[in-house]
Amino acid sequence: MKFKDFAEYLERLEKTASRLAITDILAELIKELEAGEARVAMYLIVGRVAPDFEPIEFGMAVKMVIRAVALASNKKIEMVEKAYKAKGDAGSLVKEMDLGGKEGGLSISEVHKRLLVMAQDSGAGSQERKVESLKELLTVTSPGERKYVVRIVLGKLRLGFSAKTIFDALSQIEKGNKSLRKKLDERFQMFPDVGVLVEQVKEFGVSGLARIKVKSGVPVVPALCQRLNSYQEIVSKMKDVAVERKYDGTRVQIHFNRKRGEIRTYTRNLEETSAMFPELKNIGEWLKADEVILDSEAVGIDPKTGKVMSFQVTITRKRKHGVEETSKTVPLRFFVFDILEKDGESLIDKPYFERRKILSEVIKTNKVVVPDGYERADDSGEVEKMHEQYLKEGYEGAVIKKWDGTYLPGRQGWNWVKIKEAEGTTGKLSDTFDLVVMGYYYGRGKRTGFGIGAFLAGVRKGGKWVSIAKIGTGLSDEDFRVLKKKLEKYIVREKPGDYEVSGSLSADVWVEPEVVVEVAADEITKSPVHAGGLALRFPRLVKFRDDKGADQSTTWKEVEEIKKL
Numbered sequence: 112m113k114f115k116d117f118a119e120y121l122e123r124l125e126k127t128a129s130r131l132a133i134t135d136i137l138a139e140l141i142k143e144l145e146a147g148e149a150r151v152a153m154y155l156i157v158g159r160v161a162p163d164f165e166p167i168e169f170g171m172a173v174k175m176v177i178r179a180v181a182l183a184s185n186k187k188i189e190m191v192e193k194a195y196k197a198k199g200d201a202g203s204l205v206k207e208m209d210l211g212g213k214e215g216g217l218s219i220s221e222v223h224k225r226l227l228v229m230a231q232d233s234g235a236g237s238q239e240r241k242v243e244s245l246k247e248l249l250t251v252t253s254p255g256e257r258k259y260v261v262r263i264v265l266g267k268l269r270l271g272f273s274a275k276t277i278f279d280a281l282s283q284i285e286k287g288n289k290s291l292r293k294k295l296d297e298r299f300q301m302f303p304d305v306g307v308l309v310e311q312v313k314e315f316g317v318s319g320l321a322r323i324k325v326k327s328g329v330p331v332v333p334a335l336c337q338r339l340n341s342y343q344e345i346v347s348k349m350k351d352v353a354v355e356r357k358y359d360g361t362r363v364q365i366h367f368n369r370k371r372g373e374i375r376t377y378t379r380n381l382e383e384t385s386a387m388f389p390e391l392k393n394i395g396e397w398l399k400a401d402e403v404i405l406d407s408e409a410v411g412i413d414p415k416t417g418k419v420m421s422f423q424v425t426i427t428r429k430r431k432h433g434v435e436e437t438s439k440t441v442p443l444r445f446f447v448f449d450i451l452e453k454d455g456e457s458l459i460d461k462p463y464f465e466r467r468k469i470l471s472e473v474i475k476t477n478k479v480v481v482p483d484g485y486e487r488a489d490d491s492g493e494v495e496k497m498h499e500q501y502l503k504e505g506y507e508g509a510v511i512k513k514w515d516g517t518y519l520p521g522r523q524g525w526n527w528v529k530i531k532e533a534e535g536t537t538g539k540l541s542d543t544f545d546l547v548v549m550g551y552y553y554g555r556g557k558r559t560g561f562g563i564g565a566f567l568a569g570v571r572k573g574g575k576w577v578s579i580a581k582i583g584t585g586l587s588d589e590d591f592r593v594l595k596k597k598l599e600k601y602i603v604r605e606k607p608g609d610y611e612v613s614g615s616l617s618a619d620v621w622v623e624p625e626v627v628v629e630v631a632a633d634e635i636t637k638s639p640v641h642a643g644g645l646a647l648r649f650p651r652l653v654k655f656r657d658d659k660g661a662d663q664s665t666t667w668k669e670v671e672e673i674k675k676l
Contacts, residue, residue, distance in 0.1 A: 112144055114222040118256045124270045128608060130574050133272050137280035146314040150306035151223040158268030160227045162304040164330050164381040169230045169264050171241055176201050176261055179245035183210045199604050201265060206258040210249050271608050274305045281312055294320060300332040300520035301325050303381060325457040327366045327402050330377035335522040336510060336529035338672060342491035345528055351514035353463060353485045354497045355448055357507040357529060360410035360425050361658045363445060367394055369401040380660025387428060389438050390479050397477040406449035411441045448483040451518060459518040498530050540632055542673060543653055545664045548598060548626040549576060549610055550618025561591040567618050568628060572667035576624050577611045577643040585651030601625045611642040627656040627664050635674040645670060
């Protein structure tokens with residue numbers, strides 16, 4: 112397919128608000144794509160050149176794009192910059208400018224190849240080379256094409272749908288309805304590469320899904336805990352269980368491949384963080400396997416006392432620079448509680464107790480990567496006793512796991528349940544909420560100096576983000592400054608189309624749904640103000656969740672479940 116035709120599909124998608132209509136357009140597009148180009152087309156359609164878990168970014172700010180446009184148009188940078196400020200969107204700007212572009216001669220694969228080379232360019236002089244490469248691409252594409260080329264480069268291609276809508280379209284093609292959606296979703300949880308998934312189904316039909324397996328180097332969406340109302344309900348529903356400590360650390364999925372000499376780590380939102388953990392450089396010495404995927408919780412350990420440190424201290428290790436120095440003051444211990452793959456064999460369908468046995472056989476004794484402890488129980492009193500003991504020991508309580516349960520990526524089934532209590536922070540509700548920041552308000556008094564006085568936060572409800580709390584308490588002066596800085600790169604000119612917010616709560620500044628915060632509240636109440644009809648009463652910030660992405664935030668369904676408790 113020519114990129115010109117692909118850009119026309121993007122234009123149609125941009126102008127379409129209906130989820131059903133978007134699904135129809137995507138289905139039409141996927142049908143038209145050749146099997147060999149379907150994978151890269153799916154990356155491009157979500158504004159990427161590779162899967163989300165691959166750390167491939169363009170690293171090009173608006174100023175670099177303006178330089179490329181100035182070179183392509185033979186205009187002064189100041190003139191292009193002025194035109195951009197008036198327009199507010201670089202994509203719309205280049206569509207209207209005369210850059211001498213040819214009429215759609217490149218294919219999707221050719222454009223993707225050029226963009227990929229541009230994104231992977233690094234080292235001395237890379238910025239100049241990227242500007243030159245973008246200039247050349249802009250002069251060999253038509254106005255409609257370069258509008259989306261620029262938006263992809265800037266990370267601004269938001270068309271109002273996610274991978275799940277792509278699965279709806281794929282199911283519609285294969286089955287004529289959404290019946291295949293669940294199977295596609297499950298496969299994506301264990302191999303989160305929408306390009307590969309569409310490619311396999313495009314080439315082999317539904318049977319192609321069986322070809323996609325757990326593989327080291329490709330993160331599995333981490334299993335998450337459900338909530339139940341009481342200890343009795345837990346044992347009644349799960350029967351035989353294992354009880355583990357709940358650490359206040361950061362989730363780390365460890366991928367080790369001895370043959371490739373590769374050690375990779377991923378966060379719960381599938382961000383690669385391999386360079387952040389020098390403690391793992393000798394992991395090969397501690398493993399009786401050539402290839403493994405381990406699920407763990409990394410916790411800071413006080414070098415003097417050997418005791419577990421708080422989340423606020425542990426999260427200071429989430430940095431790109433000065434890692435070696437920080438690792439000396441905040442060394443980490445990786446408490447491993449599951450193994451998902453060993454020497455090419457997927458283990459996620461094996462029962463918990465078998466995975467635990469394999470895990471104990473794989474890890475040799477060491478002080479860095481440690482198999483986490485657990486207790487087996489089938490009595491609610493025992494579970495409660497262990498939970499209380501863990502709280503006294505300074506942990507967040509207990510995680511309860513079904514003894515013969517499989518590893519279920521994401522939040523599905525009832526194989527894992529959490530009991531979380533943090534007196535003094537959660538108010539009357541027994542749990543906190545991981546909310547996505549949707550926008551913020553300038554505030555009054557001294558907060559005007561921070562540029563932010565309160566923020567609007569919400570949860571995912573179907574295909575929309577629905578506001579549920581306006582928060583201005585629980586933040587120190589430094590918290591306001593940090594939040595403002597986090598939000599700056601996600602600012603958008605208008606309220607995103609997938610936001611449901613009533614007029615009275617309209618933010619002064621809207622942001623893309625990227626920043627996650629943990630929020631405590633006294634209760635969930637009915638609300639005539641928030642679009643969903645529910646609100647958090649006395650909401651307050653507990654902490655920033657840099658380790659979580661929007662996909663791991665609290666859902667509307669979970670809010671309703673907590674309200675019932």
